Amino acid sequence: MHRPPMKPHPMLYCLLLVARSAGAAEPVALWGRWSANFTAATTVSPETELTVALTSPGGRLHVVAGFWDGAGRWAARFMPDEAGRWRYRTRSEPKASGLDGVEGTFECRPADGAANRFLRHGRVRVASSGRYLEHVDGTPFFWLGDTVWNGPLLSAAADWDVFLEDRASKRFTAIQFVMTAPWRTAPVDADGHVAFTGRERIQIQPAFFARMDARVDAINAQGLLAVPVMLWAIRGAENPGFSLPEDQAVRLGRYLQARYGAHHVVWIPAGDGTYTGEFAERWKRIGRAVFGGVEHAPTVMHPAGMQWPFDGFDEPWMDLIGYQSGHGDD
Template identity: 50%
Template sequence: MKRINSSLSAITAGFLLMLCCDTSAPAADNAVEQWTRFEDSLTSTKDYGNPVQDVKVKVEFTSPNGDKRTVLAFWDEGMRWRVRFSPDRLGGWTYKTSCSDKANKGLHNQTGLFQCRKYQGDLSLFRHGELRLSDSRRYIEHTDGTPFFFLSDTVWCGPLLSDIDDWNVFLKDRVAKEFTAIQFVMTQWRMAKTDAEGNLTFTGKERVAVNPAFFQRLDRYVDAINNSGLVAVPVLLWAIRGNDNPGYFLPEDQKIALAEYMIARYGAHQVIWFLGGDGKYSGEGGNTWHRVGRAVFHKDQHRLATMHPGGKSWVGREFRNEPWFSFVGYQSGHGDDEKTFRWLNQGPPATEWNNKPNLPVINIEPNYEAHNGYTHRKVHNDHSVRRAAYWSLLVSPPAGVTYGGQGIWGWHTKVQAPADHISTGLGSPWHVAKDLPGAFSMKYLHQFFKSIEWWELVPAPELLAQQPGRKDASKFIAAARSKAGDLAVAYLPEGGSVTLKTESLRKGLAARWYHPRTGGWLDAGKIEKSPQTFKTADRNDWILLVKEK
């Protein structure tokens, strides 16, 4: 079995330095760093008409302590197949292939070995290890126990439509703005019928045939996300009604075939999977997705997965007990009316987060900035973006939130309305839209949560002596506190005052106002009595933080 990087020892030292941050392949001495990607190639002895349908290749990896994990290899054009794997233990690994066509000597019974070494780079994504659920199952953490704050940007069309140089500029900007993840669609869909080079993801319906050229191009974009220290969050099968969306028009077995291929190809990257995108997942439709999820996800993959539902739909009840379903993702959507606000701050995200079994709850599509509101047709600004984000983070135990900006999610190169979404309004080119005010607000949001032990917070509406959101949902104050009573947070969307019932908080805790538009702080005194009122400096949105100095 030939290693694909066996020629690296002959490459100049200068080029090796250029590759130092690449996490996509092992070094020439048959070693790979922990949590990065081992890759090997296989050469088939047979030419199949439709390899994805005609043959399956499993690869069993055995760790230094004897644990076994099995993943699928994937076809990569012609007679070439590849296998990718992310090792989680230091030391010597071995692997062996098993092909459904046992007569294929190039794919069946092939063996190899490699060494897994400690990661030596600076990216926290790899220093702390792959992602998993915390012991409390309320938030995501790294393998070493470091909490991971999910702060994702929505770039649905970015990898499909962007130039690779532009893509790297964009990712550098998102790192600077302290995002931790990038959401995108991994196949052709209603917004991008092909990639920028005219490649289809696949052809056919009853028996899909994948196009390796599409994925060979996409490899560089997914690699770039991880090499920037960001988690890749792809939608595998966009599922809204329409024959351009594979999650809608493909039959169940072909949904499985296509998703299996993508998971085999990118499952060794640091990813969180969205199995379906924007679909309806209740009733028999939900049962279909249950079966698809069970078919394509399994424990050996070590990756989190959820569903991306349509607007104001809650899939916690339908999917919470699925073995592959890692957290409740929901879309509060782009409405600008009382009903939408109330659904978010007093509906399922606020009332069903405590259902069992425990799972993180994350708003993976709140209103996009510079996008028209659905009811009043007013453009969502940075304030409405912050309001939805902070509500989302405090009405359920905080685990993360997603941002979206018009011009970014559709990857505009000029001022235009997104294809097939004319009513959402005009968006700026991506290189302008990347600096919308709300994107900077996300940086300050992350800085605020990094300053506290956010994973200790649980919703605490009982802290409030009055809740203005009962009469007007747009004025809803979201409050949370730690069970120990040494930390409390309240978000005021329109400033003014908030009165806290402080009996559950420790006396003498310091209070400060956080300015979510600039990241600045103002002193607000300390906890002295109950109830106690705190007033903002103006009528803009503010965050009250109560904790020890």
């Protein structure tokens, strides 16, 4: 079914305000998303690393990783948690003109009266009791999720809007989906793109992520939590969580964290995998490499059906426990 994309509610625009360039920034909503683009002055490797140090109005320092976005472009995204004027400075490794030492400021303002749950209450976190989820202002968050693994990968934009509007109207709060192609049921997205090519040394494909940006933006704009599976991990050469070498799984995971960590998400690092024995050790190492030492949204592993692999899987980067009762469970 197709219909023209719905007209966004004015309040929803607040979530998507971005900095158009390093030199001039629009105001960003508190708990919205700041984004800035940077262009290398000379030809540099897509593997050039960009980090951005952001200083809050109160003097707190946050450091986020940037990401390559095609040609000579890099970008960085951040969810501001304090109203007022923020300052930032970039650093690239190796140093590259246009990427290294770029400074700027942006203004963050509360989105008073916003309809969007995230702008009203802030990001989702695990409550201090460890027993439920809540927003940062203490408002409980009830996870009522719909699983649509291939939705962002294969949907038309208008159909995706219809689906999300329907789920929001029925009081769903979370949308669970697969973030990367290829995987076992989608070798490419609807436009024929893949997230990466190669295996021993993958090459990120930014054209694929332009579609995913729009689909994840739309999830959050409806006040729904995005719950992406980074890498499908069941046995099979078509599943990157199983087939990619460990260092390349880490590389792809870090890219996803950099690109979507400023959205309202809960991460599923691996989907439908076996997390015991050598596979447990593999995913412990991947999780530490992707999430260790950085600010990140809550994470939950998605095990294969009828498995409880979490005895001895007490990792500091893992925030929630997931259990899949399907695949033949009585």
